[in-house]
Amino acid sequence: MILGCNFGSVAHTDMYNNLGNPAGVQGPNVNPQPNPFGNAFYGAGSGLIRGGLGAYGEKFLGSSSEFMQSNISRYFSNPQYYFQVNEQYVRNKVKVILFPLLHRGHWTRITEPVGGRLSYKPPIYDINAPDLYIPFMAFGTYIILAGFTIGLMGKFSPEAMSMQFTRGLAGWFIEVLLLKGLLYSLGGGEAPLLDLVAYSGYAFTGLSLTLLARLCWSYSYYALMPWMSLCMGIFLVKTMKRVFFTEMRSYEKHSSRQHYLLLFMAIAQFPLFFWLGKISA
Amino acid sequence: MAKEFSVPPVVFPSSAGNPNVPHQRRPPGAAPMPPFQPPRPSNSGPANPSIPFMSFDIGSTPASSSFSAPVFASSSGGGGSLSVSGSFEDEPPLLEELGINTRQIWRKTLSILNPLRVNANLHEDGDLSGPFLFLMAFGLFQLLAGKFHFGIILGWVIVAALFLYVVFNMLAGRNGNLDLYRCVSLVGYCMLPMVIFSALSLFVPHGGVVIFTMAAAFVLWSTRVCTALLVELASCGDEHRGLIAYACLLVYMLFSLLIIF
Numbered sequence: 160m161i162l163g164c165n166f167g168s169v170a171h172t173d174m175y176n177n178l179g180n181p182a183g184v185q186g187p188n189v190n191p192q193p194n195p196f197g198n199a200f201y202g203a204g205s206g207l208i209r210g211g212l213g214a215y216g217e218k219f220l221g222s223s224s225e226f227m228q229s230n231i232s233r234y235f236s237n238p239q240y241y242f243q244v245n246e247q248y249v250r251n252k253v254k255v256i257l258f259p260l261l262h263r264g265h266w267t268r269i270t271e272p273v274g275g276r277l278s279y280k281p282p283i284y285d286i287n288a289p290d291l292y293i294p295f296m297a298f299g300t301y302i303i304l305a306g307f308t309i310g311l312m313g314k315f316s317p318e319a320m321s322m323q324f325t326r327g328l329a330g331w332f333i334e335v336l337l338l339k340g341l342l343y344s345l346g347g348g349e350a351p352l353l354d355l356v357a358y359s360g361y362a363f364t365g366l367s368l369t370l371l372a373r374l375c376w377s378y379s380y381y382a383l384m385p386w387m388s389l390c391m392g393i394f395l396v397k398t399m400k401r402v403f404f405t406e407m408r409s410y411e412k413h414s415s416r417q418h419y420l421l422l423f424m425a426i427a428q429f430p431l432f433f434w435l436g437k438i439s440a
Numbered sequence: 441m442a443k444e445f446s447v448p449p450v451v452f453p454s455s456a457g458n459p460n461v462p463h464q465r466r467p468p469g470a471a472p473m474p475p476f477q478p479p480r481p482s483n484s485g486p487a488n489p490s491i492p493f494m495s496f497d498i499g500s501t502p503a504s505s506s507f508s509a510p511v512f513a514s515s516s517g518g519g520g521s522l523s524v525s526g527s528f529e530d531e532p533p534l535l536e537e538l539g540i541n542t543r544q545i546w547r548k549t550l551s552i553l554n555p556l557r558v559n560a561n562l563h564e565d566g567d568l569s570g571p572f573l574f575l576m577a578f579g580l581f582q583l584l585a586g587k588f589h590f591g592i593i594l595g596w597v598i599v600a601a602l603f604l605y606v607v608f609n610m611l612a613g614r615n616g617n618l619d620l621y622r623c624v625s626l627v628g629y630c631m632l633p634m635v636i637f638s639a640l641s642l643f644v645p646h647g648g649v650v651i652f653t654m655a656a657a658f659v660l661w662s663t664r665v666c667t668a669l670l671v672e673l674a675s676c677g678d679e680h681r682g683l684i685a686y687a688c689l690l691v692y693m694l695f696s697l698l699i700i701f
Contacts, residue, residue: 238610239614242607245679245680246682292607292611295607299690300690302694303693303694310697315697317589317592
């Protein structure tokens, strides 16, 4: 932990800036990717041309990929980092999210020096790293299960599905705002946005599990929902505490204000989960 | 020149030296024009290079020269009464020109029918006409069930294909070479089990256990075929087979919701 603090005070800006620097992000096993973000979209561009969008395809996607590389990489860290997952990571991470009290290891992310600067290891190597695959899949599962619930109530319609989708997105957004606001109020606002999106998206795993249980036996909802909110609260407290340690100035650590805000964040999960779990057509 | 119709002649400035040649469209069933040979320019093709089909050879056969004849390109001007000066017979048949290879579509459809063995070579080049047929059939079966879902099916297929495209390319990393066209083509072809399910669901009582078990079977079929094709066709899918399978499962469960409820 002391080592982590030292890293935090000395090189925290470098750590997060590295995530935006394409050369410094990847772990040692992956080939150096000078432009992974750009390449994903370039492939998209050529495919769409072949698919008959004509010259507009290249113009639209080609130019926007340059735009994205120049502008978006200032605001978003490299999204490729968040998808370096494998099945074992996914399984273990879901276990950590759903039962955070059983996680025996530490919660800090592993850093490694890459190219002279410190960066975080990608999710394959580090169970504590955030990823975006689980949030996306959990969100999709939430939508499908909500659709089943509405259907079994007899009120299914595609418009209701769209409504649920929008509600889910709104919930995700509110959660991101909550985390971001928390970071700002504690003085460090430099965590990458995609990290916060990932942490918020983990809420949907607990939600999906609750919805699934409710489909099987409707009274399980009343037991499982508070439990899942609690688990998510604990998970968020543990991760955000580590994020604060790397963000904040040293004289403000361990303040009671920090602890009260973390507690507030954990308690705020309850109404959010209940709102998202209330599926009505 | 005295004319029988009130339609004014369309005169093209490049028709060589004969500004009085009327290029008229005759409504079907109209009385035949008196036999009249528009002078064919000796330099046939490039007289009207941009609109070759407009120079009708009206005088060659009478009357039944209906309006729709030029659409049947395969008739190559012989059977129909109309032929473009010189280049009409050389035009390829319509389906070939549109890129719809019916034999290939049939073969691809048959390959999807076997859930256990997947033939990836057939699906190397994507095409959208097979999926279009499947989606229309899907919409028709839904219509028979009383639900008007054509637009929704189309929209959801696009969103699902985009979702799979993003997830696959991100997972595969820098070597991901799935392009959106092929992705839409694959998602569309693997819709075939869903189409069969929607046909069969018309005969099954609503809300019973039978329809849920059928849904499970068909969704698993679709998912298995889609995952196998994605992993075979686009590189670097192999180590993420389970992750991609889950994404495909989500997509096809979404469509099964439309069918069940």
